[in-house]
Amino acid sequence: MAEGIVMKKPDVHHANPLARTLLNKLDYDQLTNCMRCGFCLPACPTFRETGLEPESPRGRIALMKAVADGLMDPDQAFQDQMNHCLGCRACEPACPADVKYGQLIEQARDAIEDHAEHSLPVKGLRKIMFEGVFPSRSKLKLLGGSMRLYQKSGLQKLARGTGIMKLFPRHLREMEAILPESTSKGVVEQLGTFYPAKGEPIARVALFRGCIMDVMFAGTNVNTVKLLSEAGFDVVIPETQVCCGALHAHSGEMDGARGLARTNVAAFQSAGVDYIASNAGGCGALLVEYDHLLGEDDDPQVREAASWFASRVKDVSQLIVEKGRIPAFAELASEAEHGTVTYQDSCHLRNVMKSSSAPRQLMKSVEGVSYVEMKEADRCCGSAGIYNVTQPEMAGQILAHKMAHAANTQARYMLTSNPGCLLQMKHGIKKHKPPFKMEAMHIVDYLHERIAASSGDASKKR
Ligand code: SF4
Ligand code: SF4
Incomplete structure (x- = not known):
């Protein structure tokens, strides 16, 4: 559609209350932007698994538009299709018309949730x-x-x-x-709210610590701070920050997500930082879109602060590669014969935060280690927030393909940049048992461990 032309929503009276809510919440302009070319189909995991049009981005957009236009009611089959979507957003980079599919699926789920009759x-x-x-x-x-x-x-x-x-x-x-050891002692309880740069500070960075991340992966948060410090950043951890709101947004709780976003924007703005570091792709993808999430806030100051916030968010690997000093990393002494590394992209990191080369660059910089690219590393692993719990069958199918590719790498380490993907990889290794020793790790933990190795301190780590 020509730039600047805004499509008016259809003037249809919907007898169905959910259809009315969908028409109200869906961005009709985005629905009409889809030109049905189908370029997104090969990128979509649910379409690849089923070969069914309604399980594709184009099919789901067509369903949303048919409801908005009054051509069909949003029955249970419609709602199931919206729930089958992983929200991985692999369809977005493939789309020549720049359709904001991620926003459409969140709007659809928000509307469905408004009418949901839960037990x-x-x-x-x-x-x-x-x-x-x-x-x-x-x-x-x-x-x-x-x-x-x-x-x-x-x-x-x-x-x-x-x-x-x-x-x-x-x-x-x-x-x-496969649940990791949890703790009530998060990163602030372990390191305080400020951690200085090693050497001359390059910039001041605030860590986004997450909610579940700081309970189940507090060690990764601690290692993130230390890694950033090694890379030349002063690190602050604003104490009044809260959950990013991603789980809310993906579950149709948009008002809750907006409330959390407002709190975070205020917490980080008062910390006066140059960058905001995320170590979880799922959180980071929402954080970089706070400007959109709060784009219709009544308060212009909130809208402005949200843009300030969104423009500063970077994944930890991106931050180190683009703005920091890459520390010296070296393989552990125990890995001399088998230290090969591979990587599973976090969909949100790759498709929304556009960070795929920075983590690879860091892995390849570890002295003595060979990096092997896994086939279809850019495809979703089936974790997708709580998708593996709500849609276990489809998640299991997707994971089986992933683990077959993982086995072909013969890698000792499978690294990821998102806690959900990490748990899914651990689950995959346990279930599919590759015929060699393979361990899933967060890239931050892996790199942090190899700083010690580079300074001749390897033996104390393993
Ligand atoms: S978000 Fe992922 S699963 Fe959903 S339509 Fe797009 S590519 Fe398919
Ligand atoms: S690639 Fe974009 S325009 Fe083409 S069918 Fe998919 S969503 Fe529509």
Whole structure:
């Protein structure tokens, strides 16, 4: 469509209440921007798995537009198609018309959620998690502490040994088996709110610590700060920051996501930083789009602050490669014979934050290590937030293909840049058992460990 022409929403009276909400929330301009070329189809994991048009980006956009135009009602099949989408956004870079598919699917899910009739337990759980736990640091710490107690007190062993876990669906049991050690001591409790640069500071960076990240992967947050310091950045960790809102946005809780975004924008602006570092692709992808998320906020100051925020967000690898001093990394002594590394892209990091070369550059800079590119490393691994829990069948199919490619690399380490992908890779290794030793790690942990190796300190690490 010619630039500058805005398509008016159709003047249709929808008898169906969900259809009215969809017409109201969907960006009709974006719907009409799709010219049905189909270039996005080969990039879409759900289309590749099924070969079905409604399971493709073009098909889903056509469904949304048909509802908006009053040609069909948003029945259960329509809602299922919206839920089958991984939200990986691999369709966006493939699209010559620059259709903002990610925004459309979030708008559709937001509308569906407005009319969802959840059972009482689901309603209660969503309220507890979205309104109680994710936005509250103190509740997250409590969650981390409780999980640690479960893991360390013997309760976890007891639950597994007595077979209680068998009462849960198989995919939940499988995910429970690979949960990392949790903690109530996040990065601030471990390092404080400021960590100085090693050598002359290049810039001042604020760490986005995340919600679940700081409970289940607090060690990675700590290593991120130390890695940034090694790369020449003064690091601050604003204490009043909260969850990014990505889980809310992907689950149709857009108002909740906007509330969290406003809190974060204020917290980071008052820290007066040059950059904001993210070490989780799923969080970073929403953070770089805060300007869009808060683009219709009533307060012009909030809109301006959101643009300030979004323009400063970078993935930790991007930040080190583009703005920092790349530290010296070296293989561990124990890896002399088998230290090959491969990498699974985080979809959001690659497709939204546009960071795919920086992590590879860092991995290739580790002295003595060979990097091998995995076939289709740019394809989703099936994790996609909580997709592997809500759509276990499709997630399992996608993961099986991924692990076949992983096995072909013969790599000792499978690195990722997102906690969800990391857990999915751990799950994949456990389930598909490559015929050699393979370990999944966050790229930050891997690199941090190899700084010590480079300074001749390797033996104490492994
Ligand atoms: S976001 Fe991913 S799964 Fe969804 S339509 Fe686009 S490519 Fe397909
Ligand atoms: S590539 Fe873009 S324009 Fe073409 S069908 Fe897909 S979404 Fe529509």
